[in-house]
Each structure stands twice: as structure tokens, then as C-alpha cells.
Amino acid sequence: MKVLLANPPWLKKGYYGVRAGSRWPHFENEHSCYVPYPFFLGYSTALLLERGHEAVLLDACASREDYETFYRRVLAETPEVVLLEVSTISIANDLLVARELRRRLGRNIRLGFAGLHSFMYTPAFLEGHPDLDFILIGEYELPLLGYIEALSGRGTFGQVPGLIVRHRGKILATPRGSNLHELDLLPWPCRDQVDLHLYNDTPGGIPSPSLQLWSSRGCPFGCIFCAWPQIIYGERRYRSRDPHKVVDELEAVVSRYSMASFYFDDDTFNIGRPRVLALCEELLRRGLTIPWAAMCRADLMDAELLERLAGAGLRAVKYGVENATQTILDGSGKRLDLDHLRSVVASTKAAGILTHLTFMFGLPGETYDSARRTIDLALELDPYTLQFTIATPFPGSDYHAFLEQRGLLVSRDHQRYDGFHSAVIRTESLGPEELMDLLAEANHRWRRHLHRRAVAAPDQHYDVDCSLIVVNHNGAEVLPRCLGSLVEQTHPCREILLIDNGSTDGSAEAAAAQFPEVKVLRFPSNRGYSRAVNIGIRCAKGKYLGLINNDASLEPHWLEVILGRFSREPETGLIASRILYATRPELINSAGDGVLASGYVYQRGNHCRDDEDYDQAREVLGACGAALAVRAHLFNDIGTFDETFGMYLDDIDFSLRARLWGYRCIYEPRALVYHVGSHTTGSFYNNTNVFYIAKNNVNLIIKNFPRELLRRRWPSILLHFFRQQGYHTLRSGHGLAYSKGLLRGLLESGTMLTRRRHILGGKRIEYTELYTELDRCAADYEGFRRHRQPLWLSGRRKPQHEDSGHEHG
Numbered sequence: 001m002k003v004l005l006a007n008p009p010w011l012k013k014g015y016y017g018v019r020a021g022s023r024w025p026h027f028e029n030e031h032s033c034y035v036p037y038p039f040f041l042g043y044s045t046a047l048l049l050e051r052g053h054e055a056v057l058l059d060a061c062a063s064r065e066d067y068e069t070f071y072r073r074v075l076a077e078t079p080e081v082v083l084l085e086v087s088t089i090s091i092a093n094d095l096l097v098a099r100e101l102r103r104r105l106g107r108n109i110r111l112g113f114a115g116l117h118s119f120m121y122t123p124a125f126l127e128g129h130p131d132l133d134f135i136l137i138g139e140y141e142l143p144l145l146g147y148i149e150a151l152s153g154r155g156t157f158g159q160v161p162g163l164i165v166r167h168r169g170k171i172l173a174t175p176r177g178s179n180l181h182e183l184d185l186l187p188w189p190c191r192d193q194v195d196l197h198l199y200n201d202t203p204g205g206i207p208s209p210s211l212q213l214w215s216s217r218g219c220p221f222g223c224i225f226c227a228w229p230q231i232i233y234g235e236r237r238y239r240s241r242d243p244h245k246v247v248d249e250l251e252a253v254v255s256r257y258s259m260a261s262f263y264f265d266d267d268t269f270n271i272g273r274p275r276v277l278a279l280c281e282e283l284l285r286r287g288l289t290i291p292w293a294a295m296c297r298a299d300l301m302d303a304e305l306l307e308r309l310a311g312a313g314l315r316a317v318k319y320g321v322e323n324a325t326q327t328i329l330d331g332s333g334k335r336l337d338l339d340h341l342r343s344v345v346a347s348t349k350a351a352g353i354l355t356h357l358t359f360m361f362g363l364p365g366e367t368y369d370s371a372r373r374t375i376d377l378a379l380e381l382d383p384y385t386l387q388f389t390i391a392t393p394f395p396g397s398d399y400h401a402f403l404e405q406r407g408l409l410v411s412r413d414h415q416r417y418d419g420f421h422s423a424v425i426r427t428e429s430l431g432p433e434e435l436m437d438l439l440a441e442a443n444h445r446w447r448r449h450l451h452r453r454a455v456a457a458p459d460q461h462y463d464v465d466c467s468l469i470v471v472n473h474n475g476a477e478v479l480p481r482c483l484g485s486l487v488e489q490t491h492p493c494r495e496i497l498l499i500d501n502g503s504t505d506g507s508a509e510a511a512a513a514q515f516p517e518v519k520v521l522r523f524p525s526n527r528g529y530s531r532a533v534n535i536g537i538r539c540a541k542g543k544y545l546g547l548i549n550n551d552a553s554l555e556p557h558w559l560e561v562i563l564g565r566f567s568r569e570p571e572t573g574l575i576a577s578r579i580l581y582a583t584r585p586e587l588i589n590s591a592g593d594g595v596l597a598s599g600y601v602y603q604r605g606n607h608c609r610d611d612e613d614y615d616q617a618r619e620v621l622g623a624c625g626a627a628l629a630v631r632a633h634l635f636n637d638i639g640t641f642d643e644t645f646g647m648y649l650d651d652i653d654f655s656l657r658a659r660l661w662g663y664r665c666i667y668e669p670r671a672l673v674y675h676v677g678s679h680t681t682g683s684f685y686n687n688t689n690v691f692y693i694a695k696n697n698v699n700l701i702i703k704n705f706p707r708e709l710l711r712r713r714w715p716s717i718l719l720h721f722f723r724q725q726g727y728h729t730l731r732s733g734h735g736l737a738y739s740k741g742l743l744r745g746l747l748e749s750g751t752m753l754t755r756r757r758h759i760l761g762g763k764r765i766e767y768t769e770l771y772t773e774l775d776r777c778a779a780d781y782e783g784f785r786r787h788r789q790p791l792w793l794s795g796r797r798k799p800q801h802e803d804s805g806h807e808h809g
Contacts, residue, residue: 042189118396204316204354467542573663576623592620622655698745
């Protein structure tokens with residue numbers, strides 16, 4: 001018998017649904033990348049296959065596919081039975097999916113539900129929804145197998161525990177049975193029918209792709225708000241697997257699918273100290289040294305256990321804290337000792353393990369004071385990452401019953417049962433609007449805390465004040481002047497790194513001989529500017545980094561001025577220089593970079609006279625890569641240059657990412673630089689730089705522009721590309737290169753969309769701040785454009801601002 005098991009699509013504008021595999025189904029921002037593996041579906045599929053049935057697993061939430069695509073995939077499989085995993089918050093969506101599947105598949109197939117929705121665990125639910133044939137209650141691997149066996153003539157429906165089914169014109173219901181105690185009797189969950197790279201739960205930034213697995217099920221603790229023990233398992237029993245068999249699974253799956261890390265998504269991983277230690281020993285014995293993370297309970301940890309776990313590769317843990325008031329924790333069944341929590345978090349950090357902490361507002365007894373103490377505790381504990389939510393009352397939980405009895409449940413619209421985005425509860429002291437205000441305040445204070453931490457943390461580990469990094473490719477004519485200006489800087493504490501990108505003109509050898517204080521790293525071929533500069537960034541030892549083009553030269557006080565600005569303004573992440581044309585120093589090359597809402601990138605002041613208009617320091621969106629200064633820790637926080645860009649616009653891409661993550665860029669007029677421009681690529685416009693400008697302009701927009709901005713400005717974005725295509729076709733003579741660049745950018749959109757989720761999902765400013773920044777860029781651009789010098793005065797064949805020609809090595 002052919003069975004199709006599915007996590008059906010669940011979408012709304014700007015969000016995607018997280019359902020199967022989640023203990024708390026909810027919507028994630030479209031730019032997020034969190035996707036849990038659907039364990040119950042995966043185990044059920046594997047069990048059916050093991051027992052000789054044909055089984056197909058579809059996860060439309062992980063693939064984010066639309067409804068029509070999902071329906072077509074189901075029809076193409078021609079199943080005899082379809083099981084959908086559903087949830088309370090998504091039930092309205094799930095019933096619509098079931099109705100459409102019934103319409104398309106007809107009455108000959110069996111269609112059923114399973115999952116986290118206690119209201120369907122009664123015959124009345126099945127009676128009220130004629131599109132459905134059966135319901136599975138709770139943990140459903142064995143009930144599903146029993147149902148399929150009964151359909152195949154190997155048993156009866158009455159023998160299947162936890163089943164509600166239409167049978168001979170009536171509805172038959174059997175009581176929930178005992179959960180499987182010996183978990184290792186189940187086959188490993190099915191992983192070869194889904195794309196494992198879609199699943200992402202990486203606490204502490206453990207590397208991707210990351211395998212998710214279970215070593216146990218259940219939790220003996222009494223939290224009134226926790227859904228799975230009360231609704232899915234229907235009990236507080238803890239069941240664990242044999243550590244050796246867990247590592248058997250790890251070893252096989254990590255090897256087969258080339259996983260870079262793994263995560264134990266148990267309800268509570270660290271119950272049973274001997275078992276946890278045995279698992280650590282087995283990992284070490286087999287040489288499984290890749291990093292891993294786990295969902296744990298803080299008061300079951302101690303310093304010794306943490307050291308053993310860290311020695312076995314544990315790099316991050318999730319701890320549920322929930323609240324900073326002991327009476328609230330005790331009253332909600334959490335019973336976490338807060339003093340012990342502080343000690344454990346400190347010991348976790350001391351062991352080199354990163355922490356992700358979760359907090360919620362609205363538990364019984366919550367007040368303004370208790371909520372603000374929770375925020376204060378979160379900042380005091382200073383985890384690597386955290387999560388704030390409103391408590392969600394899952395129907396069937398003790399928490400839901402408590403609220404109903406006291407009249408504190410303010411909505412029965414299950415689509416709103418998402419603690420990230422709405423409050424459906426109140427407390428004796430706080431209404432739903434006040435709880436949402438507290439959630440917003442908590443997230444705002446956390447973003448500010450993150451920014452201050454990033455700025456303040458790295459003061460101690462640097463060997464030198466500043467590392468100056470130059471990427472070179474065949475720069476024999478210009479490199480000596482560049483390096484000479486770096487060597488002559490008045491600030492002494494610095495290192496100079498020359499990254500040579502496969503030069504064939506002897507420039508690297510000449511530099512090594514003429515400037516022995518310069519460290520030279522040579523590549524046999526040209527790896528592109530972005531990759532080369534990233535290697536320089538990783539090799540640098542300075543607290544601050546200066547990224548300098550090989551055809552740029554600095555005034556002797558440049559570094560002194562830059563370091564002075566950084567020391568006075570700890571929240572400044574980047575500094576833009578006052579860059580003049582080397583051949584016409586009375587003209588500005590760049591006084592900072594900007595981008596318009598159309599996607600057009602420009603260099604502020606380009607081809608304007610160098611006068612008092614550019615004498616004042618001010619905030620700008622970005623810095624030109626010809627001479628860019630950055631705090632070194634910023635690269636650890638937001639990442640390095642995007643190597644997909646290769647060259648051109650990678651500097652504004654980096655600057656825009658930094659702004660979205662809360663860092664300011666300041667134009668420093670006293671940081672004076674002279675720039676030749678376009679030396680490496682040979683002429684101002686050629687097929688190479690036009691291709692990369694077009695490609696990377698597409699990448700820049702896809703990666704960094706929020707959906708609302710794209711929706712509002714798509715006509716001007718298209719017009720921008722049409723204008724540029726026309727310019728390069730009719731004037732520069734490189735129209736074909738521009739077209740090829742646009743096409744390549746579109747082909748790279750899949751990669752950019754993945755990075756977009758990370759960048760916009762991790763933003764630390766409101767979009768209104770970004771829109772204000774873009775409006776300022778527009779006014780700035782219109783202002784300086786009126787004062788730009790004519791081409792015959794500048795002595796250049798084409799104006800650099802046309803098409804955003806940023807110069808890179």
C-alpha cells in the first residue's frame with residue numbers, strides 16, 4: 001500500500017510556517033533560515049518502509065513550496081493513503097489543504113491528520129470534517145503502522161490504539177495506547193527522501209549542513225506550558241536510546257551526507273548523567289570530532305559535566321529560562337533555581353560552550369516589574385543568542401486550562417496562537433497590548449546590547465593597533481607608491497599585508513625586496529578581490545583593519561586620523577576616507593558610498609571639486625573599498641566580503657550589511673587618499689568590469705533589499721537596469737557584457753536568497769531606519785550631481801559614477 005506523509009504548505013505574506021518537528025509551531029520571518037527536521041514524519045516513513053509498505057515523505061514547509069506545487073506533487077505520487085501533520089495554529093490552513101486534496105484526489109484515497117492539535121483527538125472533530133477519514137492521537141508512528149496494516153488486511157481498526165476512524169458508516173475511536181518504550185526498535189528516520197540541507201537549527205553558529213537527531217524522548221518536569229509532554233506524549237515519562245546506537249546513527253549519517261555538525265533536538269538531552277557521559281566517551285572513541293549542540297536543562301548541568309561535554313565536541317547549548325522571578329517559575333511548574341542558573345551559565349561559558357537562552361512573558365503572576373526583571377536577567381546572563389516570546393496556551397495543556405478557568409484567555413482564534421507575533425492571553429496585571437509592548441522592548445534592548453557587546457568585547461586580543469591590507473594583481477606601476485605611503489604612516493603600531501593575486505609582472509617580488517617590513521602572501525592565480533581580501537582579513541592581527549587598493553596612496557597621517565576617530569566613537573564600525581583622483585587631486589573620487597532605492601550605487605561627491613562641502617565629518621551609508629577602515633571584530637560579527645561578488649560593489653554590499661546589523665559608517669574628511677582608479681582591470685570600462693558591475697548590482701538588491709522596498713520600488717529598479725543597459729549598449733560599447741552580467745546575477749539568485757535570509761533575518765535596525773537612510777542618499781545624490789565637473793575638465797573618458805564603478809584589485 002502506498003502511503004504519502006506530508007508536512008503541508010503553510011505560508012503567509014512575508015513569513016513561512018514552521019510546523020512538523022517544532023514543539024511550538026509558529027511563523028518565521030521570510031528571511032530566517034530556521035527549519036526543524038520533521039521527526040515523527042521521518043520515523044513513520046522509515047517504519048512503513050521497513051514493514052514492506054511503499055511510503056513517500058514530502059516536506060513543503062522546509063522547501064517553502066506554494067500550494068499548487070504541493071498539490072501537483074501529491075497527485076503525481078498517486079497515493080492510496082495521505083497523512084498530514086497539522087497543528088493548532090495552522091489548523092484552518094490545514095483543513096483547507098485537506099479539502100483541496102479531497103477534491104483533486106477523490107473519495108478513493110484515505111486522508112488523515114496527526115500532530116499537535118488536541119481538539120481533533122475526539123470523534124466529534126472527525127464527524128465535523130467529512131473530508132477526513134482518520135485521526136491519529138499523539139505520538140503516531142505505531143498507530144499509523146497499525147492503521148495501514150489494518151487497511152492491508154493484517155489486523156483490525158479496533159486493535160490500533162490512538163485511532164479515530166470512519167468504519168462502516170460509523171466513527172470508531174480507540175483510547176491512546178502506551179508510547180514505545182524501546183526507542184531503538186524504530187529504524188532511523190527517513191532522510192533520503194528530503195533535502196537535508198534545507199533543515200537548519202544551528203545554536204552557537206555550529207557549521208552547516210547540520211544533522212538534527214534525537215537521543216531521547218519526553219521530559220519528567222512539570223512545566224504547564226510545554227506542549228509535547230502533555231499533548232503529544234500524554235505523559236511525563238523519559239525514554240532514552242542506547243548511546244552506542246545513537247553514535248551508530250551519527251557516524252553513518254554524517255558520513256553519508258557530509259554533515260559539518262549535529263544537533264540533539266531532544267526534549268531534554270542531559271537527563272541521566274551516566275548516559276550522557278557514555279555518549280561522550282563513544283563520540284571520542286570513534287573520532288567523531290565535528291562540533292555539536294544540544295537542547296538541555298540548566299539545573300542538570302555542573303562544571304565537571306560541562307567540561308566533559310566540551311571535550312567531546314559540544315559547542316553550544318539551549319537552556320530554557322523563561323522568567324526571572326522564582327515564584328513565577330515555581331508556579332508554572334518550571335522550578336528552575338535561578339541562583340544555580342547563573343552559576344551554570346557561567347560554567348558553560350568557562351567551558352567554551354555558547355549559550356542560547358529562551359524567555360517568555362505572560363506566565364501566571366507576570367507583572368511589569370517581573371517582565372522587566374526577566375529582560376534584565378537576559379542581558380546580565382549575556383548569552384550568545386536568545387529568544388523572547390509571549391507564552392502560548394496550547395489547547396490540551398495545563399496552562400490553557402488555567403487561563404480558561406480564570407478568564408485570562410482573550411482569543412480563541414487559533415491562527416493568532418503565535419507568541420512571536422501576537423498575545424492571546426492576559427495576566428491579572430497586564431493586558432495583551434502591554435505584553436506585546438514588553439516583547440518589543442525586550443527585543444529592542446537585546447539588539448542594543450548586542451551592538452554594545454560587539455563594540456566593547458574585542459579590546460584585548462590584538463597584537464597591533466591596525467593591519468593594512470593591500471590586494472595586488474600586476475600592479476608594478478602603482479604598487480611601490482601605495483606601499484611607500486603605508487610604510488610612511490606616522491602611527492607606528494601597524495602591520496602591512498600584501499595579498500598578491502597571481503601577478504605575472506614581478507610586482508610582488510619587487511615589493512618584497514623594496515619593503516622588507518611588508519608581509520607578502522602570494523597566490524598562483526587570480527582568485528578575485530573578495531576572496532583575496534578575505535584571506536588577508538583572516539591573517540590580520542590588528543584591532544582595526546585598513547583595506548587599501550594597490551593604486552591608492554595615503555597621506556602620512558591617515559592611520560592616525562582613522563584610529564583617533566574610532567577611539568572617540570565606539571559605535572562606529574566603518575570609516576570612509578576622503579578619496580581624491582591621483583591625476584586631478586582637486587576633484588573628489590569618493591567621500592563615502594551610497595545606494596538609491598532603485599538599486600543604483602554611487603560614490604558621494606564623485607567628480608565634484610574638493611571644497612568646503614566635503615570638510616565636515618558625517619554619517620554615510622558606506623565606504624569606498626579603495627581605502628576602507630573597519631573594526632576587526634565587525635568581520636567576526638557580520639561576516640567578511642561576499643566572495644560570489646568577485647570584484648566591484650562588494651564594498652557597498654558589505655557596508656549595507658553592516659548598516660542593517662546596526663553599525664554606523666562615518667566619513668572622515670581628514671583621512672586623505674589619492675586614487676588612480678581602474679588600474680587592475682586596465683581601463684575605465686571594459687567587458688570584465690561591466691560584467692561584474694551588472695552581476696553584482698543584481699546580487700546587491702536580492703541580498704539586501706527588504707520585500708516591502710522591492711514591492712514599492714520595483715518599477716524604478718527595472719528602469720535603472722534598462723537605463724544602464726541602454727548606456728552600455730549605446731555609449732560604452734559593452735552592452736553584451738552588461739546583459740551577460742545581469743543574466744549571471746539572476747542565475748546566482750538562489751545563493752543570494754539563502755544569504756538574504758541570514759542578513760535580513762539577523763537585522764538589528766528597523767526597516768524605517770533603512771528607508772530613512774535611502775531617502776538621505778537620494779537627497780545627497782541629487783545635491784552633489786548638480787556640482788559635478790564636466791568630463792573635459794576632469795580629463796577622464798567616462799564619469800566614474802556612471803554605473804557605480806568601484807575599483808578593486
